[in-house]
Amino acid sequence: xxxxxxxxxxxxxxxxxxxxxxxxxxxxxxxxxxxxxxxxxxxxxxxxxxxxxxxxxxxxxxxxxxxxxxxxxxxxxxxxxxxxxxxxxxxxxxxxxxxxxxxxxxxxxxxxxxxxxxxxxxxxxxxxxxxxxxxxxxxxxxxxxxxxxxxxx
Numbered sequence: 001x002x003x004x005x006x007x008x009x010x011x012x013x014x015x016x017x018x019x020x021x022x023x024x025x026x027x028x029x030x031x032x033x034x035x036x037x038x039x040x041x042x043x044x045x046x047x048x049x050x051x052x053x054x055x056x057x058x059x060x061x062x063x064x065x066x067x068x069x070x071x072x073x074x075x076x077x078x079x080x081x082x083x084x085x086x087x088x089x090x091x092x093x094x095x096x097x098x099x100x101x102x103x104x105x106x107x108x109x110x111x112x113x114x115x116x117x118x119x120x121x122x123x124x125x126x127x128x129x130x131x132x133x134x135x136x137x138x139x140x141x142x143x144x145x146x147x148x149x150x151x152x153x
Contacts, residue, residue, distance in 0.1 A: 026102040026126050028111075030137045035059075035113075037126065039087075043102065046079040047087040052100060054124065060116040062138040064131045067103045067110040089121075099123045111135070 026043055029036040035054045039047045070080060070090040078088010078101075086103040098121045103110060111131035113124040128134070 026128060028126070028128060028130075028134050030134065030141075032141065035134070035138070037100075037124070039102070043087060046085075047089075047100075047102060048078050049088065049100075052120070052124070054113065054115065054118065056138060056141045057143050058115050058118040059113055059138055059142060061114040062135045063112050064109050064135060065112045067107050067125055067127070068112075069103065070099070070101065097122045099125065102126045102128075113138070 026047075027038050027040065029038065034056060037052045037054065039049055039051065044050050069083065070076065070086055071093060072082060073093040074080075075091040075093070076088055078086075078090070080086050080088070080090070084105045086101045088101065090099045090101055091097070092099070100121050100123070103125060104127050107127040109131065111124075111126045111128055111134055115121055115123060
């Protein structure tokens with residue numbers, strides 16, 4: 001068994017690792033072929049969703065960035081208090097980009113996954129405590145064909 005940091009816990013199945021967040025927020029489970037994003041407790045109700053599977057092959061880029069809050073006119077399924085809380089699915093008014101968000105008032109850095117070819121979303125932004133570890137896992141697990149952009153001619 002691999003050595004895990006103190007903020008991760010082994011799961012009873014497979015080689016998955018759980019990164020536990022604070023109470024009633026989203027959590028990310030790292031599996032061999034996908035990320036599993038779970039929304040527990042009040043977060044699941046506010047986001048109107050319980051889980052999302054993101055295959056590594058659909059992740060175009062992953063990083064830890066300043067959160068991009070949705071606009072007031074963005075169409076949503078979930079909960080939105082501008083500048084304070086954004087949980088659920090948001091669709092850009094002009095861009096049509098589909099985003100899954102879990103952002104809170106004091107969020108300064110968020111995990112941002114840009115997706116390409118995912119059937120439901122174009123982007124995922126989550127306020128989780130171990131976002132850097134998820135970025136490293138994505139870099140390690142992504143297929144070689146998606147690790148670097150193609151060379152320009």
